[in-house]
Amino acid sequence: MDFSSKLLENAVEEMSQLPGIGKRTALRLVLHLLKQPENQTEKLVSALHNMRSDVKFCKKCFNISDTDICEICANPKREENVVCVVEDIRDVMAIEATSQYKGLYHVLGGKISPIDGIGPGDLQIHSLVERVKSGEVKELIFALSSTMEGDTTNFYIYKQIEGFAVETSTIARGIAVGGELEYADEVTLGRSIVNRIPFEKSLKNS
Numbered sequence: 788m789d790f791s792s793k794l795l796e797n798a799v800e801e802m803s804q805l806p807g808i809g810k811r812t813a814l815r816l817v818l819h820l821l822k823q824p825e826n827q828t829e830k831l832v833s834a835l836h837n838m839r840s841d842v843k844f845c846k847k848c849f850n851i852s853d854t855d856i857c858e859i860c861a862n863p864k865r866e867e868n869v870v871c872v873v874e875d876i877r878d879v880m881a882i883e884a885t886s887q888y889k890g891l892y893h894v895l896g897g898k899i900s901p902i903d904g905i906g907p908g909d910l911q912i913h914s915l916v917e918r919v920k921s922g923e924v925k926e927l928i929f930a931l932s933s934t935m936e937g938d939t940t941n942f943y944i945y946k947q948i949e950g951f952a953v954e955t956s957t958i959a960r961g962i963a964v965g966g967e968l969e970y971a972d973e974v975t976l977g978r979s980i981v982n983r984i985p986f987e988k989s990l991k992n993s
């Protein structure tokens with residue numbers, strides 16, 4: 788692309804660093820901002836800046852939060868000894884949208900994936916095992932997507948907590964095959980959480 792302005796080119800270059808945004812789309816977005824009042828761009832920049840500098844991770848479940856302990860963990864109405872293991876905040880949002888789940892979460896921050904160089908130490912697995920060891924967890928629900936990485940991660944955690952007094956279950960298989968958890972529709976996802984099955988049973992089936 789040949790730009791008549793270095794300033795424009797820089798803005799397009801930075802915008803196109805975002806996933807799914809090619810140079811053409813970046814140019815369209817940047818030109819859109821140029822047409823808007825200047826304070827629109829300022830609001831966008833300060834929202835991004837504030838998010839980046841002030842956002843926290845809940846000290847208990849590692850969900851993204853504005854406070855040290857997130858609203859879900861701090862809510863006395865939630866069942867605090869049921870913990871659902873998910874990959875990231877999008878899964879928490881998807882499960883919350885079903886209104887079918889009253890327990891807490893543990894957000895791993897990804898899945899074990901040797902190809903991408905992501906090992907157990909890069910994820911919030913140690914903190915999860917510590918939660919189980921402390922005796923605060925009665926049931927652990929695995930809700931990672933049914934991919935090879937998801938299965939590997941589930942099994943790794945399962946092995947780590949073997950021998951502790953905790954029940955393990957998994958959301959019904961078949962709901963998210965070939966797709967991520969966040970794409971399952973609310974009714975299906977809600978039903979699969981309510982009708983979760985013992986984790987050992989899911990191993991025998993696969």
Ligand SMILES: [Zn+2]
Pocket residue numbers: 845846847848849850856857858859860861
């Ligand atoms: Zn939390």
